[in-house]
Amino acid sequence: MLGATAGGPSAGLLLVGDRTGTVRLLRESDATSEGRLAHRVQGRITALAPTADGTVLLLDERGRLHTVRGTAPRPPYLERLTDAVSTTLSRHPGTALAAIAGSVVVGDRLGSVHAFGVTGLHQAAPHSGRVTAVTAVESETPFVCSGGADGTVRLWTPGRAPVPEPLAERRAPVVALHAAPAPGGPLSRPPGPTAGSN
Structure with a gap:
């Protein structure tokens, strides 16, 4: 199972996708069931992403995008945006969303x-190899x-070159990511030892 916290009109809910292609809605406070999305994906859901207007984007096991519209009206530019992503993924499958x-972001x-x-x-x-997880941060x-099958977690600001050094690295593939803005920016870290110090 995989999940995400809903935003917009669905704030306070967790969206949980399962192997049967169903997205269940759970109350964030106590995991009480609030039903499920009407749209069901054929096969396994590999990624899901709620948007600010209540629309839920789903990625199926073939890497195709499914759009489940929320109850709020969608601005026309969002319709064009998700249509463009869907068209691209029908030819070039996605692995993370x-x-x-x-x-x-795909x-x-x-x-x-x-x-x-x-x-x-x-x-x-x-x-190097499959992207296994991705998260975008509004700041x-x-x-x-x-995160990738190569075991690295990378930082990138669209429109700029990716940060060359990984934020984290391990020997196993990354399976999930979460990031949030910090007061000092996305790379704020405590200072480490300097060269030559003990």
């Missing part, structure tokens, strides 16, 4: 991350963190 206001099996936005398409190739300068 995230969404923030005005942007949909990872692929070749190690690339694609940010579809209202200002255009930005792409980077930060991983003063929105950024993306991606």
